[in-house]
Amino acid sequence: MTENLKACLKESLDVYDYWAYDQRPRIEWPGGAKVAFWVAPNIEYYELDPPQNPSRKPWPHPHPAVPGYSIRDYGNRVGHQRQMALLDKYGIRGSISLSTALCEHHPEIIQMCKERDWEFFSHGIYNTRYTYGLSEAQERMMIRDSMETIHRHTGQACAGYLAPALSHSEHTLDLFAEVGEELFGAKGGLYTCDLFHDDQPTPVRVRSGKRFISMPYSLEMNDTIVYAVNKVEPRQYSTMLKRHFDRLYLEGAESGTVMCIPTHNYQVSCPHRIKAFEEALEYITGHPDVWVATGREIADYYMTHYYDAALDSMTAQAVSAGREG
Numbered sequence: 195m196t197e198n199l200k201a202c203l204k205e206s207l208d209v210y211d212y213w214a215y216d217q218r219p220r221i222e223w224p225g226g227a228k229v230a231f232w233v234a235p236n237i238e239y240y241e242l243d244p245p246q247n248p249s250r251k252p253w254p255h256p257h258p259a260v261p262g263y264s265i266r267d268y269g270n271r272v273g274h275q276r277q278m279a280l281l282d283k284y285g286i287r288g289s290i291s292l293s294t295a296l297c298e299h300h301p302e303i304i305q306m307c308k309e310r311d312w313e314f315f316s317h318g319i320y321n322t323r324y325t326y327g328l329s330e331a332q333e334r335m336m337i338r339d340s341m342e343t344i345h346r347h348t349g350q351a352c353a354g355y356l357a358p359a360l361s362h363s364e365h366t367l368d369l370f371a372e373v374g375e376e377l378f379g380a381k382g383g384l385y386t387c388d389l390f391h392d393d394q395p396t397p398v399r400v401r402s403g404k405r406f407i408s409m410p411y412s413l414e415m416n417d418t419i420v421y422a423v424n425k426v427e428p429r430q431y432s433t434m435l436k437r438h439f440d441r442l443y444l445e446g447a448e449s450g451t452v453m454c455i456p457t458h459n460y461q462v463s464c465p466h467r468i469k470a471f472e473e474a475l476e477y478i479t480g481h482p483d484v485w486v487a488t489g490r491e492i493a494d495y496y497m498t499h500y501y502d503a504a505l506d507s508m509t510a511q512a513v514s515a516g517r518e519g
């Protein structure tokens with residue numbers, strides 16, 4: 195193993211500690227809720243003929259990649275409105291994982307979300323341009339551009355980040371926290387959705403020392419993983435969402451949990467799939483003791499009420515296990 199690889203591995207392992215699920219301070223969400231529930235619509239922009247990246251091809255087809263591009267265009271033309279109407283029906287404000295180029299390409303979509311007081315967080319600029327191969331300075335520039343674009347078009351200080359097409363470097367979390375602090379002070383750069391490692395928010399170390407957390411964002415419940423990768427039928431997806439919620443609701447009676455449904459307007463909003471999503475939303479929001487929130491609201495509440503206790507608990511467990519230092 196090269197020294198550079200060892201250093202990268204050590205840095206990745208130092209992002210967060212092992213922290214046993216059943217040995218943590220109890221979380222209680224507002225109003226005594228057992229589950230903090232949020233929906234994260236990925237509203238993305240894909241280029242028909244993007245710049246090539248040596249690490250990853252944007253399309254499985256040669257140029258022009260009409261099938262992949264057009265279904266994603268369908269999502270922004272048709273699917274978004276269909277999903278938005280459904281979230282309105284159940285009183286859910288979306289937390290948008292946004293390809294920020296959409297602000298320029300489809301500002302009308304941004305306006306509809308603003309009118310509903312949805313949250314906007316960064317998903318990079320285009321979902322066909324990856325972090326792979328970028329220098330640290332280039333990645334910083336990309337992250338800054340995306341956060342500044344959100345602020346310019348919405349007035350929001352961007353709190354969250356999901357790397358474009360889930361592409362990362364060893365500096366991604368550090369850079370997002372740093373740029374958020376530079377642009378917006380304590381209000382910017384608060385959480386990542388890229389770790390997928392827990393059902394509760396957890397503190398994450400970044401090199402600036404900023405207070406920063408991982409927000410539960412489930413790949414297992416992500417509609418693209420469900421439909422395009424695992425080839426699940428819509429009726430089974432509805433059942434999966436309900437069962438996922440049932441378990442988190444049960445455990446949330448002991449300590450509050452977080453459920454996220456990550457969606458894509460070209461997946462969940464297709465006519466033959468939308469009913470399954472609606473059935474799940476009706477089921478989840480029909481339960482008492484569910485806090486329907488945005489990602490930022492959950493992050494703010496956790497960091498205000500539980501972040502310090504979480505750090506103390508993590509340190510105590512590390513000392514007990516002989517991992518300290």
